[in-house]
Amino acid sequence: MSASLSESEIEAKVLEAIADQLGVARSDITRASEFDKICDSLDKAELMMEFEDLFEISITDEAASKLTTVADAIEFIQRTLAGGR
Amino acid sequence: MKTITLRRVVVTGIGAISNLGSTATATWAAMKAGKSGISPLRSFPQNEDWSVRFAGEIHDFDPSHVVDGREQKRIDRVALFAMVAAHEAVQDSGLDLKNAADPYRNGTIIGSGIGGVLTMEEGHTKLLQTGPRRVSPFVVPRLMVNAAPGNVSIQFNLRGPSTAVASACASSGHAMGIAMQAIQRGDCDVMVAGGAEAAITPLTLSAFASMKALSTRNDDPARASRPFDKDRDGFVLSEGAAIVVLEELEHAKKRGARIYAELAGYGATGDAFHIAAPDEQGSGAYKAMETALRDAELTVSDVGYINAHGTSTPLGDKAEVGAVKRLFGDHAYKVAMSSTKSMTGHALGAAGGIETIPTIMAIYEGILAPTINLDNADEGFDLNFVPNVAQEARVNVALNNTFGFGGHNVSLVFKRYS
CATH class of the missing domain: 3.40.47.10 (Thiolase/Chalcone synthase)
Incomplete structure (x- = not known):
């Protein structure tokens, strides 16, 4: 199911999840937003779990540590889904 | 040997949230009127296996005037109770603790018997259902028994003594007593002290019921807590928080504070x-x-x-x-x-x-x-x-x-x- 998502659909879901998790307006989060700037390490850890649930993928700690911006996360999710897991 | 002259300690602010009211003022008004805050249990479903089906719950709790939505998700109900009560107490005292000239003179001691047991139970359920990789990173900062003073210290920039006390139902008493001593000795001038509890959970309620400690007067909850009456049959589990602002006497007098009473012993x-x-x-x-x-x-x-x-x-x-x-x-x-x-x-x-x-x-x-x-x-x-x-x-x-x-x-x- 998730594999058929387009990039813009992934982006919309990611932005919505972040805004919801952090309790901020959706317009406050962009592809360029850096996780270190918008949340702390605990928020980021929980966000990774949220992405795993949302897209039915696995994000290892090593992979998560390389996701600096929201765009990084979107691209990672897209690559993982395209890879067919 | 160091000799210490003990200073006097007064109460200059009071705050609370209870099943009788969402402030100390409302709680006191209800107490004077002899009202009961006990009602049939709402927070989780129960069948007839439960011998106790009522409690002193706080219904419709909303801490939004003190903690925003994002922060609320990171903090257990017990610490939110403490923060709401502390907000009222500090406001009542008239102190501007956030902008204190020397924040190291202000501290907090808040007692809790059990701490964030709601978070503990939810986290454990999640662990069993979805495995270790789905356990929230907020479980520890939510459940620790010192989460209340930790969050209250951040709330008011309190950089003096900051700790929790856990002595079951005596926790608040120890917290206020030790806070009084810290001011008496001169360690600090203001202490935000009291207690908080939010332990009306399936595990806690069933455990107290197993001890036969609780009243089982399910047909008449408001009349179940009857201290000193010959038909009393146990206590009624409830929740809430209360915080007082304790202040060194001269510190309070100098700013013309209203003094409710002296904490003397x-x-x-x-x-x-x-x-x-x-x-x-x-x-x-x-x-x-x-x-x-x-x-x-x-x-x-x-x-x-x-x-x-x-x-x-x-x-x-x-x-x-x-x-x-x-x-x-x-x-x-x-x-x-x-x-x-x-x-x-x-x-x-x-x-x-x-x-x-x-x-x-x-x-x-x-x-x-x-x-x-x-x-x-x-x-x-x-x-x-x-x-x-x-x-x-x-x-x-x-x-x-x-x-x-x-x-x-x-x-x-x-x-x-x-």
Whole structure:
């Protein structure tokens, strides 16, 4: 199911999840937003779990540590889904 | 050897959230009117396997005026209760703690019997259902028993002593007593102190029920908590928080603060008897009250009101009444002693904090909150328990008793400021 998502659909879901998790307006989060700037390490850890649930993928700690911006996360999710897991 | 001259400590702010009201003011108004905060349980589903189906829950709790939505998700209900009560207390005191010239002179001690047990249970359920990789990173900062003082220290930039106390139902008493001593010694000038509890959960309720500690009066919850009554059958589990602002006397006078009362004495003992049952003679309770009065340089004949621990358990009430009668002698018949747990139920680690309100207000307003549901006092219980209806009295000195599982006993002495 998730594999058929387009990039813009992934982006919309990611932005919505972040805004919801952090309790901020959706317009406050962009592809360029850096996780270190918008949340702390605990928020980021929980966000990774949220992405795993949302897209039915696995994000290892090593992979998560390389996701600096929201765009990084979107691209990672897209690559993982395209890879067919 | 260092010699310390003890300084005087006064109460300049009060805040609370309870099943009687979302502020200390509302809680006190309900207590004076003799209202019950006990109702059928709502927070989780129960079937007939549950022997206890009511509690003293706080319904429709909304901390949004103090903590925003994002932060709320990171903080357990117990610490949110503490933050809401602290907000009211600090506002009531008129202190601007956030912008204090020296924040290291301000601290916090908040007691809790159990801490974030709601988070513990939800986290454990998640672990069993979805495995270790789905356990929230917020579980630890939410469940730790010191989450309340930790969050309150951030809330008001309190950089002096900051810690939690966990002595079951005596937690609030220890917290305020130790905070008083920190100011007396000169470690700091202001302490935000009290207790918080949010432990009406499936595990906690069933565990207390298994101990046969709880009332099972399911058909009449509002009349289930009946301290000193011959038909009492256990306590009613409740929740909430209460915080006082304790301040060094000269510090308070200098800024023209309203002073509710002086916190003048602290007595703490251990039963060394049984982990959950009270010493039937109430020896530890007796000694805690005696020590607290000595600490305050007062005697039993000075005391006008006692806010009893009075949980409505058969043994606990008996031990406390016995201890008061032995310690006070003839004066026991001139003292009023009520249990406001008859209205609030037993908020465990928050109980002593919530009960500072009627203790202080007995002095400040001259009104004694009643023991409701007291239809027939038990045999030998022949004191003035302020049955069912508030009384007026001029009180100069009042005791606040709190005793906890583990055999912890605390008595605090408040006196009229003059």
